[in-house]
Amino acid sequence: NFIEESEQKELPEDWDIGYKILIDKDGITKQMLKPTYQVSIIKKPSEREFQNLINDFWWDTTYVAKCLARDEIFYAKFMSETVIRTEYLIPLIEWHIASENNWNITTNKYGRLFKKYLTQEMWTKTENTFSGSNIKENWTALFSMADLVSEIGTELSNKLGYKYPDKL
Structure with missing residues (x-):
């Protein structure tokens, strides 16, 4: 109490x-x-944490793709919004923002302050990862997530001196 x-x-x-x-x-x-x-305050990931997040993101996107191809929107949305966005995309964007601010910043919970700290270009790319229930829009959002993770992940791996896990 x-x-x-x-x-x-x-x-x-x-x-x-x-x-x-x-x-x-x-x-x-x-x-x-x-x-x-x-x-x-957002903490710098270890190389293992970073690589696990990138590997897990790419692995789990295959489930979204399969569900979209099968017209199974419920599981596709569960995977893309609950798992991928929450467990991979949000932490990756947090790390990106923290790396731009000497690892001494908070973005509050679940990306609440992302818009404040991302460039307009990066914010637009982030917005493009959202979609409704239309299967075609979900494909577009999934590809936008993939592009964003690739861009931020590659940039972060260079900044942190970590190897980007390109051999998944």
């Missing part, structure tokens, strides 16, 4: 990103720690 969490020796992750007390008639929040804002 809130009282127990507010008495912790460490601030819960969700609070460390920042909070503001609006009213506290009972003084419950007086002993609360101040946020450090460090929990949400």
Whole structure:
């Protein structure tokens, strides 16, 4: 509960990103720690993390392609939006943004601040990865994701001195 969490020796992750007390008639929040804002700072990936993400992205796109070819939109959307976007595309874009900002930045949760930190060109490429339920639009979005991952992944591998896993 809130009282127990507010008495912790460490601030819960969700609070460390920042909070503001609006009213506290009972003084419950007086002993609360101040946020450090460090929990949400994007961390540089290890070479293994980077390569695993790239490999997993390319592997999982095959499921989307198969589903689209079979007109199975539900599983295609699950894979593209829940798995690929959340587990691969978002972290990759976060790493890209962090690499441009000395690894001392947050983009908040699930890409909330991407538009703020990406160039207009990169934001447009990111927007192109979204689609509705139309199969043809989903193919376009999938190819846009592939292009974006290839571009950002190659750029990051060069910046970080990591080998881009081109032999999947």
